[in-house]
Amino acid sequence: MTFHQVEHPLLVIPGPIEVSDDVLFANASPSQSHMSKSFTETFGNTIRMFRQVLVTERGQPIITAGSGTLGWDMIASNLTEPGDDVLVLNSGYFGQSFSDCLEAYGAKVTHLKAPIGQCPSREQLAEALKFKKYKMVTVTHVDTSTGVLSNPQMVSEVVRQVSPDTLVIVDGVCSVGSEEIRMDEWSLDVVMCASQKGLGVPPGLCLVCVSERAIQLVETRKTKISAYFASWLNWLPVMRGYEQGKPVYFATPPIQLICALYTSLKAITSRPIEERWSKHKEASLDFKQFVTNELGLKQVPNDPSVAANSMTAIYFPDGVSAPDVIPKLFEHGIIVAGGLHKEIKDKYFRIGHMGITAIDTTRHELEKVKDTLRNIFTTIGHAAKTTD
Amino acid sequence: MTFHQVEHPLLVIPGPIEVSDDVLFANASPSQSHMSKSFTETFGNTIRMFRQVLVTERGQPIITAGSGTLGWDMIASNLTEPGDDVLVLNSGYFGQSFSDCLEAYGAKVTHLKAPIGQCPSREQLAEALKFKKYKMVTVTHVDTSTGVLSNPQMVSEVVRQVSPDTLVIVDGVCSVGSEEIRMDEWSLDVVMCASQKGLGVPPGLCLVCVSERAIQLVETRKTKISAYFASWLNWLPVMRGYEQGKPVYFATPPIQLICALYTSLKAITSRPIEERWSKHKEASLDFKQFVTNELGLKQVPNDPSVAANSMTAIYFPDGVSAPDVIPKLFEHGIIVAGGLHKEIKDKYFRIGHMGITAIDTTRHELEKVKDTLRNIFTTIGHAAKTTD
Numbered sequence: 001m002t003f004h005q006v007e008h009p010l011l012v013i014p015g016p017i018e019v020s021d022d023v024l025f026a027n028a029s030p031s032q033s034h035m036s037k038s039f040t041e042t043f044g045n046t047i048r049m050f051r052q053v054l055v056t057e058r059g060q061p062i063i064t065a066g067s068g069t070l071g072w073d074m075i076a077s078n079l080t081e082p083g084d085d086v087l088v089l090n091s092g093y094f095g096q097s098f099s100d101c102l103e104a105y106g107a108k109v110t111h112l113k114a115p116i117g118q119c120p121s122r123e124q125l126a127e128a129l130k131f132k133k134y135k136m137v138t139v140t141h142v143d144t145s146t147g148v149l150s151n152p153q154m155v156s157e158v159v160r161q162v163s164p165d166t167l168v169i170v171d172g173v174c175s176v177g178s179e180e181i182r183m184d185e186w187s188l189d190v191v192m193c194a195s196q197k198g199l200g201v202p203p204g205l206c207l208v209c210v211s212e213r214a215i216q217l218v219e220t221r222k223t224k225i226s227a228y229f230a231s232w233l234n235w236l237p238v239m240r241g242y243e244q245g246k247p248v249y250f251a252t253p254p255i256q257l258i259c260a261l262y263t264s265l266k267a268i269t270s271r272p273i274e275e276r277w278s279k280h281k282e283a284s285l286d287f288k289q290f291v292t293n294e295l296g297l298k299q300v301p302n303d304p305s306v307a308a309n310s311m312t313a314i315y316f317p318d319g320v321s322a323p324d325v326i327p328k329l330f331e332h333g334i335i336v337a338g339g340l341h342k343e344i345k346d347k348y349f350r351i352g353h354m355g356i357t358a359i360d361t362t363r364h365e366l367e368k369v370k371d372t373l374r375n376i377f378t379t380i381g382h383a384a385k386t387t388d
Numbered sequence: 389m390t391f392h393q394v395e396h397p398l399l400v401i402p403g404p405i406e407v408s409d410d411v412l413f414a415n416a417s418p419s420q421s422h423m424s425k426s427f428t429e430t431f432g433n434t435i436r437m438f439r440q441v442l443v444t445e446r447g448q449p450i451i452t453a454g455s456g457t458l459g460w461d462m463i464a465s466n467l468t469e470p471g472d473d474v475l476v477l478n479s480g481y482f483g484q485s486f487s488d489c490l491e492a493y494g495a496k497v498t499h500l501k502a503p504i505g506q507c508p509s510r511e512q513l514a515e516a517l518k519f520k521k522y523k524m525v526t527v528t529h530v531d532t533s534t535g536v537l538s539n540p541q542m543v544s545e546v547v548r549q550v551s552p553d554t555l556v557i558v559d560g561v562c563s564v565g566s567e568e569i570r571m572d573e574w575s576l577d578v579v580m581c582a583s584q585k586g587l588g589v590p591p592g593l594c595l596v597c598v599s600e601r602a603i604q605l606v607e608t609r610k611t612k613i614s615a616y617f618a619s620w621l622n623w624l625p626v627m628r629g630y631e632q633g634k635p636v637y638f639a640t641p642p643i644q645l646i647c648a649l650y651t652s653l654k655a656i657t658s659r660p661i662e663e664r665w666s667k668h669k670e671a672s673l674d675f676k677q678f679v680t681n682e683l684g685l686k687q688v689p690n691d692p693s694v695a696a697n698s699m700t701a702i703y704f705p706d707g708v709s710a711p712d713v714i715p716k717l718f719e720h721g722i723i724v725a726g727g728l729h730k731e732i733k734d735k736y737f738r739i740g741h742m743g744i745t746a747i748d749t750t751r752h753e754l755e756k757v758k759d760t761l762r763n764i765f766t767t768i769g770h771a772a773k774t775t776d
Contacts, residue, residue, distance in 0.1 A: 008418040016419045028416035030396035065592045069639035070617040101616035204453045204642030228489035229458040251457035254592030
């Protein structure tokens with residue numbers, strides 16, 4: 001294998017992320033039949049490895065062409081029936097969008113909304129669950145708009161205590177593959193994500209993993225599912241078939257992207273998943289310490305305990321805004337993301353540190369980002385307190 | 389550019405098809421931001437070129453992660469409201485599946501079903517349109533299960549005469565890029581397809597193009613669209629934005645697949661589209677003459693006028709079945725598809741001839757397929773009548 005990707009600016013937005021040469025090469029695999037023995041093996045193993053990433057034995061992965069957004073449609077269309085109450089733990093932009101999706105399918109959404117930089121507390125959740133019987137509670141593990149890290153384990157604990165039949169849904173778009181998730185142990189009903197973040201694959205895949213309980217609910221629901229491509233009843237035979245070595249057709253799978261995912265998951269599962277989480281934590285901690293100690297800047301999450309390990313959201317200092325920083329980073333071959341949460345959109349910027357950028361320190365990518373930021377902020381007079 | 393794809397068996401199923409090195413290399417593009425200037429330009433140009441392929445100036449392309457199946461969801465969820473009547477011109481497996489999708493969204497489907505190997509006639513259609521006011525008529529341009537070619541131009545003519553407000557929907561999954569389609573001139577309301585057939589790109593994209601009239605219907609419909617990812621109201625600002633050079637976020641686009649599509653569309657639109665249709669026609673005619681004259685075999689379409697140019701569906705002769713032929717082709721590095729239409733599943737096989745396999749005769753791919761089939765059928769005693 002001698003494939004090397006084209007030289008390009010370093011992409012450190014919170015997804016898509018940098019992808020390894022191996023994964024990109026797999027994305028350039030020659031055409032093959034979706035019904036072939038070799039692709040069936042690849043897809044079957046991909047499904048099995050995705051389970052390992054979520055530390056689940058009983059969860060049923062469903063992997064299709066799409067994006068994280070389609071994952072919301074799947075959850076809304078399969079697990080809610082019109083009129084069902086849903087509690088959305090809202091820690092930013094993506095809680096709001098998930099809620100729009102749920103409402104499109106007729107769910108009645110209640111928001112438990114945290115101030116910017118925070119997520120709803122254990123007490124607030126327990127209190128909210130007493131008022132109404134919710135079909136599901138959704139939590140955005142890492143809200144990509146704010147970098148706020150929620151605690152799905154705590155959410156699930158509270159739900160199981162107060163309202164045990166309520167489903168616990170984790171939007172793991174910006175967390176799967178980079179943050180600790182233990183689907184079985186934490187009793188999560190759905191974990192959903194996309195390919196282009198912690199899994200280190202180009203965008204174009206929607207990945208969900210569904211608990212036995214949630215599958216049973218889908219299979220026994222009273223009303224028909226008002227969707228076709230998003231209906232798990234259409235995908236379950238396909239996923240089970242590929243895993244058992246017997247291809248089943250519903251829609252042509254995105255073969256090259258599945259090969260790319262297979263390649264990335266092989267690398268990820270070649271080491272204990274705990275090690276991957278730790279490495280993301282270390283990279284994040286180091287970067288956040290740099291932001292605080294050297295740049296002297298505040299982050300959007302208002303406490304380290306609610307700050308994601310997959311990304312950092314940084315407030316500009318007074319008098320500085322995106323045009324002072326982002327184009328300068330670009331001049332140095334670094335691409336970061338501006339603000340997204342509409343209430344603070346122009347006040348902050350975002351840096352992703354997932355996948356090989358966080359794990360493979362021999363790439364020195366975060367070092368480059370830090371050096372460049374240090375120079376930029378020094379130049380514009382908001383320099384570090386100390387630089388050791 | 390020195391990328392060459394890995395050696396692999398020749399894939400001549402009716403999609404996915406063989407993909408050029410250039411397109412696969414684009415599918416291995418490095419990560420880039422979906423909001424970047426360069427990707428915005430790529431996506432904008434891709435949208436414009438897709439219009440050229442459909443010979444439309446007024447149609448609005450919508451290109452997302454997905455598959456042809458998702459295109460059905462888009463049509464059903466955006467253009468029908470529960471209780472709407474839809475007439476499905478059924479020429480095989482895919483008419484049936486499209487109908488299942490329409491019903492999932494509450495449409496009431498009437499089938500105008502042709503016997504296997506045929507498609508509904510002008511007279512049958514005109515007659516059917518008199519009985520009921522249909523919201524839409526759907527036609528599968530090439531039914532991949534039978535290789536039957538329908539005539540969307542005729543369908544549209546009849547609809548405009550008898551029931552002018554009825555929408556004309558073309559499932560072009562196995563025809564766009566290989567069969568003649570003139571969206572504006574034929575007054576088609578939606579043409580939908582996927583990336584892995586006549587467009588010569590890996591699977592993973594859903595492409596639709598929507599007429600102004602259909603867009604207006606979506607924007608003024610009485611009931612809310614009961615979908616989110618499939619809702620064109622969410623995608624229209626995105627598509628318009630990228631085309632105007634201003635990226636808009638709804639869901640992360642499948643960047644590498646869009647780059648691959650861009651690369652393929654650049655090659656396709658570098659020549660007049662009529663030339664591409666002709667080349668597919670020539671390749672198909674040559675192959676079908678071989679099947680008739682040299683193999684002496686019957687095709688599923690019962691008349692050349694209803695036989696696709698993108699593929700050939702061939703009945704096995706008496707006493708011969710798939711295990712006698714398909715594994716032998718595989719031994720010679722050729723992958724074809726078995727039967728799909730459930731009533732005749734074991735009685736025929738399918739060969740795709742789209743994209744570079746049909747267009748680029750210097751690859752000699754169809755020659756190889758013909759030579760190998762000739763040898764196999766000679767060996768099993770069902771040889772040609774003459775071989776000139």
